[in-house]
Amino acid sequence: MGKLLKIAVRNLSRYKRRTLLTASLITLGVVFVLVFVSVSGSFKSMIISQITDSMLGHVQVHHRGYVASIDNLPLNLNLPLPAWKRLESILGQQPPIEAYSPRVKFGGLFSNFAETTNIRLNGVDPDREFRTVPLLPSRVKTGKKTLGRGEIWVPELLARGMNVKVGDPVVIVATNKDGSVNGKQFIVAAVLESATGPGGRDGYLHLEDALETLRMEAMEVSEVAIRLKNFREADSFFRRLESLLALEKSPQGIPIFEVHSWEKLTPFYNIARMIEVMTFFIRLMLIAVVLISIMNVMIMAVYERIREIGTIAAIGTLPGKILSMFVLEGFCLGAIGVALGNLLALVIIWILDLSRITFDFGMQKDLVLSPTISPADLLVTSLMVVLVAVAASLQPAVKASRMEPIQALRHV
Amino acid sequence: MSLVVAEKVSKEYRTGEVLIRALREVSFAIEPGSFVSFVGPSGSGKTTLLNLVGCLDKPTEGALRIAGVNVLSLDRKASASFRGNHLGFIFQDFNLIPVLTVYENVEYPLLMVRNTPPGEGEKRVMTLLEAVGMIAQKDKYPDQISGGQKQRVAVARALVTHPKLVLADEPTANLDSKTAYTVIELMKKMKDDLKTTFIFSTHDQKIVGEAEIIYTLADGELMDRQVKGGRKNG
DSSP states (O other): OHHHHHHHHHHHHHTHHHHHHHHHHHHHHHHHHHHHHHHHHHHHHHHHHHHIIIIIOSEEEEETTTGGGGGGOOGGGSBOHHHHHHHHHHHTTOTTEEEEEEEEEEEEEEEOSSOEEEEEEEEEOHHHHHHHSTTSGGGEEEEOSSOOTTEEEEEHHHHHHHTOOTTOEEEEEEEOTTSOEEEEEEEEEEEEOOOSSTTTTOEEEEHHHHHHHTTOSSOOBSEEEEEESOGGGHHHHHHHHHHHHTTOBOTTSOBOEEEEEHHHHOTHHHHHHHHHHHHHHHHHHHHHHHHHHHHHHHHHHHHHTHHHHHHHHHTTOOHHHHHHHHHHHHHHHHHHHHHHHHHHHHHHHHHHHHHTOEEEETTEEEEEOOOOOOHHHHHHHHHHHHHHHHHHHHHHHHHHHTOOHHHHHHOO | OOSEEEEEEEEEEEETTEEEEEEEEEEEEEOTTOEEEEEOSTTSSHHHHHHHHTTSSOOSEEEEEETTEEGGGOOHHHHHHHHHHHEEEEOTTOOOOTTSOHHHHHHHIIIIISOOOTTTTHHHHHHHHHHTTOGGGTTSOGGGSOHHHHHHHHHHHHHTTOOSEEEEESTTTTSOHHHHHHHHHHHHHHHHHHOOEEEEEEOOHHHHTTOSEEEEEETTEEEEEEETTEEEOO
16 A cells, blocks of 8 residues: 555656646635635524524424414413423423523513604513523613613614613503503613514513513413523424423313424524535535546546556556556545645634624624634545545546556557 | 467457458467577567467467466456466566656565565565666666666566566667667576576567577468577477
8 A cells, every 4th residue: 555655646746737736726625615614604603693692592482373473472372370380390300401581572562752663572581581692781782781670671773763762761551461551661771782583673671570561460471592501402402392392281182382493483594504505515516626627637647657557557467456556646636635725724714713804794793703614524525525536536547447458558 | 397388379350441360370389497589570470479478468269378377268357467476577668667766666566466565575676686787776767767777677677576487578679789688688697597488579680699499470470490509490
């Protein structure tokens, strides 16, 4: 093997310019793919983290049928107290959960005593909510990053439209599920930056205030947001919780709960999928570049060395060894491209990271891009290129190994 | 027992529409340790015959046994194996591997054909390089040495596996006469030292005289067999 490798490397260095050009092409392809994967991956994970850590949580539980009519914020589909208690006892036994927060969501009228408009509100227990979506306070543009009784966080667009500032008194009027109307005065504690996605333009108030405004005698819950210790376990936890809660049924035998992962609750999931599809196609392009360039070089190499192949075949080199000789040449070419490409890509990613490039996403401004590449992505791309390089050299190598020595020796 | 036995060997091939009878019922036997030459003008069938004996081609008719093996029964892979184990080749154009040094070219059949572990054949390679007078050039590449030197390296490469038979097709055709004599002398010396059988083809009458047995071919037929010190028609 060592001798074969030595011959392969020497044959590559024999046509320096051609080897350099092909290796450069592969290097550029690898760099392009790795930088794209790192930048798009970092963009994707940053946006996912923004969405899950400031609004959604990783998994949500609702009363069955709630999400289908979430636009209306139906109070009649809230989880009643016994169901919430049951859910709390189940969630309390799940080790992967870091925190969870019950929310009462409702729509109402927002008045600054001069004008009135519609508002969507989340009644939350601030401590539990901040542990479940820790980036929520970071969306406070002006005002306090805490939320007490009698206080309200108002979304930015609404505050601007209604000319409301921190410290101003406002009134919230809401209809409860029986149809009776109630109003309650609040002090604006903060103006909240809007975020992309569902709930990104909602206001927040204390859970107790929400219950009072809706005149709920016993606690009811519209949704429960769950934060996991490890985001990567979201899928497996979602499936486990779904099967666990499917066992909880009403006296009529209908399941009470429905579970949703973050992907099902945000349209950004489609963008994330699109990024994955783009990454796949860019990898496909890299495969095509490697395949065509290496196959071209190896076909040339076989053609130029026909007499040499005839000689080594005549003196008794077995066809398998001749095949290995050329496959190793393709492998080396791919490996050189991969090594240089990885090195160059890591340097570029490092420089991009240091540059602290900012971008806007929807209403979120100045998000800092911090591209990283996982060892798994490096490994997958490298393996893919090397395997394609080997595959591309197979056809010319098979041709070389099947040459009749007598004909090859006669080649001029 | 004869090392090479050919019985009524014929070889025909087509070039376009034309059928060419390169060899016609050629029969001969070559004893181990002989220094044999096939002579004849261009197109007489020398190269075709050497290709058949070298298991690089198969006859259209006839029987051919080398070292007791019916080489016509060998498939492609077995032929390659047989060549690697029993035969050595010296080519008219030297055919050294350009990316390997002189030493590595000689070592090549040991490592790549016989699968000798690296290092084990070193003594054998060095002995042969010394014998062909190329020890000083052992680290040079083929494009850094002369034609005569390349052919010396080719002789060493052909002998490094200690084959029973070495075949040389016009080994001196690309050399000047002085160098040609040197190479033939070297082959004779190697034959005496290693008891290897040499068969070479040539159309150079001055070189022919160096052979112990001379077969003359004309138009694909064996016309004459001449033994040094006596004469016998074939």
